[in-house]
Amino acid sequence: MVKLDRIEHIIELPEGVSASMDGITLKVTGPNGALERDYHSSTLRLIVDSDKVTVQVDIPRRKDKALAGTWNAHINNMVKGVTSGFTYNLKALYSHFPMTLKKEGNELVVNNYFGERVPRRAKILPGVKVDIKNKVELVVSGIDKELVGQTAANIERCATVKNRDRRVFQDGIYLLSKE
Secondary structure, eight states: OOOOSEEEEEEEOOTTOEEEEETTEEEEEETTEEEEEEOOOSSEEEEEOSSEEEEEEESOOHHHHHHHHHHHHHHHHHHHHHHTOEEEEEEEEOSSSOOEEEEETTEEEEESGGGOSSOEEEEOOTTEEEEEETTTEEEEEESOHHHHHHHHHHHHHHTOOOSSOTTTOOOEEEEEEEO
């Protein structure tokens, strides 16, 4: 088996996006805002130039190679977030009891789910915007992919079916698409 002596992942920065490194913190700034993330490793290095960011590791082991790929994906997500952002589309589906969706502060409140009297609540994380359209469609958007995905998961999870057959009782809030 051939041993690699160096792995380099080069992330090109599009027009209008800049990156800066302060200690172990990488900050990516673009037209939609700025994102920061800490990158700490004894073997991997981040090299920031004016138009690219390079993830570099010398004489990588298997875990170093995997971590370099993870950092590459995180930085690509940061660049995409500050340029175009992330959007998740969800839809509330019901058969008999019409559920209502309402945004209260940093929570989404689901009323009348299966005719329940106590409303169900889902936490909306900071930096994430939730819009309710046509009473049953939700648009979750933001620049941080992890926060947007976790908020969509919180909303899906708050309307799960308990103590019933999921093949029959299919009411809930489901993910339609990600952009």
